[in-house]
Amino acid sequence: MAETGAAIADLTLDELRIALAPQIALSAMFDGWSEAALEAAAQTLGADFAVAKLAFPAKGLQGRAIGMIDAWVASVDARMEAEFADGRLGNLPIRQRIATLVWFRLEAIAGLEESLSRAMAIQAMPMNVPAALRQGWSSADKMWRLAGDISTDYNHYSKRAILASIYGATLAIWKNDDSDDKVETRAFLDRRIEGVMKFEKAKAQLLGREREHFSVARFLGRLRYPQN
Template sequence: MSLAADMTLDEMRLALAPEIALAAMFDGWSDAALEAAAHIAGIDADVARLAFPGGAMDQIDAWVASVDTAMMAEFADGRLATMPIRERIRSLVWFRLEAIAGLEESLSRAMAIQTMPQNVAAAFRQGWSSADRMWRLAGDTATDYNHYTKRAILAGIYGATLAVWKDDTSEDKAQTRAFLDRRIEGVMKFEKAKARFLGGPGGSGREHFDVARFLGRLRYPQR
């Protein structure tokens, strides 16, 4: 009996995603990468294609989901609760980077596909979903305006850090570590200052704070 016979399509997506990502270093996010991954896993390529009807973006989405799954398993022991909030976020982001270590070329190719106009909305959903999982693991229970700002800001930080990490040739990714620390420190200052923007009578300060502009500075910051 083949391995695929015991798998749902969702399980197959997660099982194949890391191998597709590895093959994408050479073949890009393509049918060739999917075939290579299926061959290694002992799954018929035609069956594997059923798990990725959306092509490259489905493959990338499965890769992101596989990292989400690994992250949630890694921190399921609750140890994050003993850390300061900035260290929780730093640990979660850094785990995700280490989970794809050596796949910088695959990441670069994935980001090129994600930024195509037809894929931007899907890429945003991927980033938002990962940010949501990070905040939940970090213990965030906000359901108000903060719920959305925290996730949007973290998605921006994570995306910017990925962009630095994929091109970072410094020893032990020191440049990326410093970059991430600066971004997190900026968020901590932002959280302290937010009350001044949103704390006016009736929350009127919100009208004077441009979230889109702030996120843009996070996404394309000065190094």
């Protein structure tokens, strides 16, 4: 979403957050996730700085930083959902759907490795970990939905937890990857997805027909009291 001039004044605060987020991320390479980055972004888009600050209220020791990072993540989510809204991912194998979605997100922030490094350092602070986990879960949920996942049982949660972990680890590799076309990151992502596919296959074989109605208590009970 790219709004300029008078149109900016018509945005709600939530819309303004998303509109400003990519420009804030760009400024964060030099100013960090700071009020200075917010001011530079507001100036670029022609937004009133006072209103921009209302869109990112200061919270706790990190001020507006975690809110700006959250908006950046949300802006990437929005770009991803718009890009794949046509359902074309349905023609691909599931592992390729996930790889395509993760790679799209990486390409969407290409050139902003320094901003990502600073963002991850802020997210790692103890007071920000819950917000960072929510961000990762939300993005993983959106990826799985675009990939066609409609599970509602325990698989719904395990898939998102695993993908959030894979995505976070891939981001950590990507931001420091100096190889041509990020080939090291690509190989890392492919290995992680392959590992998950093998795990899912083994899990399906273990649970058999009961995998869609899996009970943790019943499973643990069978481990403790195996049938004769």
